[in-house]
Amino acid sequence: MSTTVSPLAPAGTPELPPVAGVRLATASAGIRYEGRTDVLLALFEKGTTVAGVLTRSKCPSAPVEWCKVRLKAGKARALVVNAGNANAFTGSKGVAAVKHTATLAAEASGCKPNEVFLASTGVIGEPLNTDAIARVMRGAALAARPENWKAAARAIMTTDTFPKVATATAMIGSVQVRINGIAKGSGMIAPDMATMLAFVFTDAPVAASALQALLKREVVDTFNAVTVDGDTSTSDTLLLFATGAAAARGAPVIKSAGDKNLIDFARALHVVLADLSEQIARDGEGARKLVRVHIKGAVSKSSARKIALSIANSLLVKTAIAGEDANWGRVVMAVGKAGEPADRDKLSIFFGEIRVAHAGARDPAYDEKKVSVYMKRDVIDLTVDLRLGKATDRVLTCDLTKEYVAINGDYRS
Amino acid sequence: MSTTVSPLAPAGTPELPPVAGVRLATASAGIRYEGRTDVLLALFEKGTTVAGVLTRSKCPSAPVEWCKVRLKAGKARALVVNAGNANAFTGSKGVAAVKHTATLAAEASGCKPNEVFLASTGVIGEPLNTDAIARVMRGAALAARPENWKAAARAIMTTDTFPKVATATAMIGSVQVRINGIAKGSGMIAPDMATMLAFVFTDAPVAASALQALLKREVVDTFNAVTVDGDTSTSDTLLLFATGAAAARGAPVIKSAGDKNLIDFARALHVVLADLSEQIARDGEGARKLVRVHIKGAVSKSSARKIALSIANSLLVKTAIAGEDANWGRVVMAVGKAGEPADRDKLSIFFGEIRVAHAGARDPAYDEKKVSVYMKRDVIDLTVDLRLGKATDRVLTCDLTKEYVAINGDYRS
Numbered sequence: 001m002s003t004t005v006s007p008l009a010p011a012g013t014p015e016l017p018p019v020a021g022v023r024l025a026t027a028s029a030g031i032r033y034e035g036r037t038d039v040l041l042a043l044f045e046k047g048t049t050v051a052g053v054l055t056r057s058k059c060p061s062a063p064v065e066w067c068k069v070r071l072k073a074g075k076a077r078a079l080v081v082n083a084g085n086a087n088a089f090t091g092s093k094g095v096a097a098v099k100h101t102a103t104l105a106a107e108a109s110g111c112k113p114n115e116v117f118l119a120s121t122g123v124i125g126e127p128l129n130t131d132a133i134a135r136v137m138r139g140a141a142l143a144a145r146p147e148n149w150k151a152a153a154r155a156i157m158t159t160d161t162f163p164k165v166a167t168a169t170a171m172i173g174s175v176q177v178r179i180n181g182i183a184k185g186s187g188m189i190a191p192d193m194a195t196m197l198a199f200v201f202t203d204a205p206v207a208a209s210a211l212q213a214l215l216k217r218e219v220v221d222t223f224n225a226v227t228v229d230g231d232t233s234t235s236d237t238l239l240l241f242a243t244g245a246a247a248a249r250g251a252p253v254i255k256s257a258g259d260k261n262l263i264d265f266a267r268a269l270h271v272v273l274a275d276l277s278e279q280i281a282r283d284g285e286g287a288r289k290l291v292r293v294h295i296k297g298a299v300s301k302s303s304a305r306k307i308a309l310s311i312a313n314s315l316l317v318k319t320a321i322a323g324e325d326a327n328w329g330r331v332v333m334a335v336g337k338a339g340e341p342a343d344r345d346k347l348s349i350f351f352g353e354i355r356v357a358h359a360g361a362r363d364p365a366y367d368e369k370k371v372s373v374y375m376k377r378d379v380i381d382l383t384v385d386l387r388l389g390k391a392t393d394r395v396l397t398c399d400l401t402k403e404y405v406a407i408n409g410d411y412r413s
Numbered sequence: 414m415s416t417t418v419s420p421l422a423p424a425g426t427p428e429l430p431p432v433a434g435v436r437l438a439t440a441s442a443g444i445r446y447e448g449r450t451d452v453l454l455a456l457f458e459k460g461t462t463v464a465g466v467l468t469r470s471k472c473p474s475a476p477v478e479w480c481k482v483r484l485k486a487g488k489a490r491a492l493v494v495n496a497g498n499a500n501a502f503t504g505s506k507g508v509a510a511v512k513h514t515a516t517l518a519a520e521a522s523g524c525k526p527n528e529v530f531l532a533s534t535g536v537i538g539e540p541l542n543t544d545a546i547a548r549v550m551r552g553a554a555l556a557a558r559p560e561n562w563k564a565a566a567r568a569i570m571t572t573d574t575f576p577k578v579a580t581a582t583a584m585i586g587s588v589q590v591r592i593n594g595i596a597k598g599s600g601m602i603a604p605d606m607a608t609m610l611a612f613v614f615t616d617a618p619v620a621a622s623a624l625q626a627l628l629k630r631e632v633v634d635t636f637n638a639v640t641v642d643g644d645t646s647t648s649d650t651l652l653l654f655a656t657g658a659a660a661a662r663g664a665p666v667i668k669s670a671g672d673k674n675l676i677d678f679a680r681a682l683h684v685v686l687a688d689l690s691e692q693i694a695r696d697g698e699g700a701r702k703l704v705r706v707h708i709k710g711a712v713s714k715s716s717a718r719k720i721a722l723s724i725a726n727s728l729l730v731k732t733a734i735a736g737e738d739a740n741w742g743r744v745v746m747a748v749g750k751a752g753e754p755a756d757r758d759k760l761s762i763f764f765g766e767i768r769v770a771h772a773g774a775r776d777p778a779y780d781e782k783k784v785s786v787y788m789k790r791d792v793i794d795l796t797v798d799l800r801l802g803k804a805t806d807r808v809l810t811c812d813l814t815k816e817y818v819a820i821n822g823d824y825r826s
Binding site: 089092319333361362400 | 727733
């Protein structure tokens with residue numbers, strides 16, 4: 001955990017209201033850090049369904065492989081997350097560690113190991129000390145209660161400079177349900193121990209298959225539209241748990257992602273996912289500016305996404321923004337290297353509302369002073385209008401500063 | 414031009430011997446820089462053939478589009494290169510500027526504009542001042558002579574910290590031919606004005622189609638296997654000119670890339686291209702270490718290349734190496750995110766000869782002290798053995814330092 005909070009952090013971290021059917025506890029197992037919590041245990045009522053989106057890495061961590069298998073059944077009674085050790089590239093020891101942790105949590109909470117979901121974040125390639133987790137598990141299960149959201153968000157932090165929480169409500173039929181989320185991020189697996197983890201909890205009664213379809217759809221423009229350094233972790237995990245407790249209050253049980261009763265819930269879920277994922281960009285390692293890359297006029301959504309990511313992952317664009325330089329030449333470069341349809345003589349580039357390039361050349365009307373003032377902002381909107389089609393996209397990133405290199409390169413010295 | 418030479422620069426820059434049929438001149442046109450040369454004019458004897466490889470950017474510069482068309486005829490009598498302005502994203506003015514420059518060179522040297530090849534490197538989006546080039550063109554044509562190779566390499570530099578030259582000889586039949594090359598690089602288009610340009614000259618008599626086939630083959634493991642920051646310039650240009658002057662000394666004229674008389678020439682061309690491209694990696698902006706990423710045991714060459722580039726372009730790997738940290742966890746991450754066949758439990762990772770990870774976990778025999786000593790070297794060999802197939806690859810890159818960010822982000826302040 002950094003001692004300096006990102007200048008892009010929200011003003012404060014609210015304590016979230018409870019989600020019926022969810023109890024939380026945190027503990028200090030001393031896996032890597034001293035003087036802080038590093039284990040989160042979440043317990044769910046019977047009947048809780050779960051959906052998840054996991055890293056596409058071909059070398060995933062042991063807990064990711066564990067979750068992948070358990071997601072097929074779609075049932076959850078507990079979640080155990082530890083910070084400080086990713087249990088990644090740990091071979092057969094890693095597989096044994098996830099089994100052991102799941103068994104510990106199952107025993108402490110009275111469920112089956114297959115109903116326990118796991119996530120680990122931290123150093124890669126070191127065996128996870130499950131004895132440390134064993135020592136705190138029973139106490140955590142006894143201490144679990146409906147509050148503790150802020151503490152939960154704190155317990156899963158690694159290089160994060162602030163805890164990340166979000167909440168929203170939605171109507172399912174005439175019943176209000178709640179959605180709470182916590183996340184951690186910052187770099188991808190840097191320095192040795194950052195990755196993207198997010199956990200979302202709701203009391204809505206939604207079947208696992210519908211929950212999975214919904215989550216898959218809603219990550220496209222939220223978690224999948226955020227990039228800090230273009231690196232994909234071995235451990236990226238997003239899990240969505242639905243306890244169904246709102247059914248007791250009269251909420252209809254949703255069986256299909258196409259159910260109209262899910263429309264307002266989908267909106268609220270999007271809000272929570274968008275909020276959490278933006279907080280991750282705002283806590284990008286060394287970030288001083290949040291950058292929103294907007295693409296207009298693309299031939300398709302996927303083409304727009306590729307161009308947006310090409311810009312958002314360009315070192316030259318990111319360092320220019322760190323230098324408060326509206327360097328649209330580098331934006332042209334990044335558009336060109338995406339390999340997607342683009343016509344140099346048609347495209348326009350805007351920083352904020354200021355059009356800096358147009359019709360294949362610098363915009364003659366562009367006022368350098370106005371742009372310089374704009375570039376001093378915390379949040380930069382960079383828009384490319386390709387003028388080829390109607391598709392749009394938006395991706396979030398942050399600038400690339402010397403602090404990023406320091407965080408990721410200097411920590412040995 | 415930087416005042417501090419890269420610590421990875423060669424000990425010195427040799428003056429190259431002449432290439433029969435090539436004359437060179439440089440001039441100070443004052444396009445952007447003061448007190449240095451910024452224009453190179455190369456003149457070729459009648460009958461010179463040309464081959465080229467150009468940026469794949471969808472937003473290429475005006476000179477790239479000019480060359481693309483002229484390469485089809487495969488005939489060259491002159492090359493004009495300017496530094497300080499890339500003539501990229503300059504719209505119809507850019508097109509007019511290349512036409513005007515080609516006409517100026519044709520008039521000064523007595524050839525047709527379509528036989529003039531052009532390359533520009535420097536700031537994007539500013540109109541190129543062809544009046545400045547006009548003022549020096551005639552004088553340059555008169556001054557052109559067979560020496561001047563070092564001066565030529567200097568005239569095309571932007572953020573480069575040293576001039577890049579290479580030379581080799583080859584036998585075609587019983588006749589010795591020469592191959593000289595010059596290049597500039599460093600970042601891709603950074604800071605506003607770096608890009609990769611390389612020009613290779615030979616007196617071998619090779620038909621344009623054979624030259625093109627040969628060049629295309631030889632760039633795969635040379636220029637296309639080097640990455641500094643993963644950004645592709647609007648202007649990347651590699652041209653190979655063959656004057657054919659060695660035919661007068663009895664060298665057989667080569668019509669096909671499959672001709673056995675070309676085998677030794679292909680070897681020598683590879684040496685020159687490999688040398689120049691390695692110099693570009695050694696002059697990567699802010700680079701303190703040259704990194705050679707070796708892949709073994711991949712299922713195919715293209716799979717090996719994708720994994721190698723995923724590692725070589727990973728910010729987390731590059732910053733770790735800058736920090737002299739043998740962070741194989743990040744290498745695993747980069748292998749995993751490449752999306753290519755890889756089995757976590759089979760792969761091995763080596764820094765130099767030291768195996769740090771093996772069979773899905775940290776190598777228990779690995780000596781942290783030995784690795785720490787190794788990581789202090791200037792040149793780091795990073796090898797991943799996937800143990801899946803027989804394909805191999807090698808890619809060159811450099812580390813990512815705070816100086817890179819400073820060069821690319823701070824120059825406004």
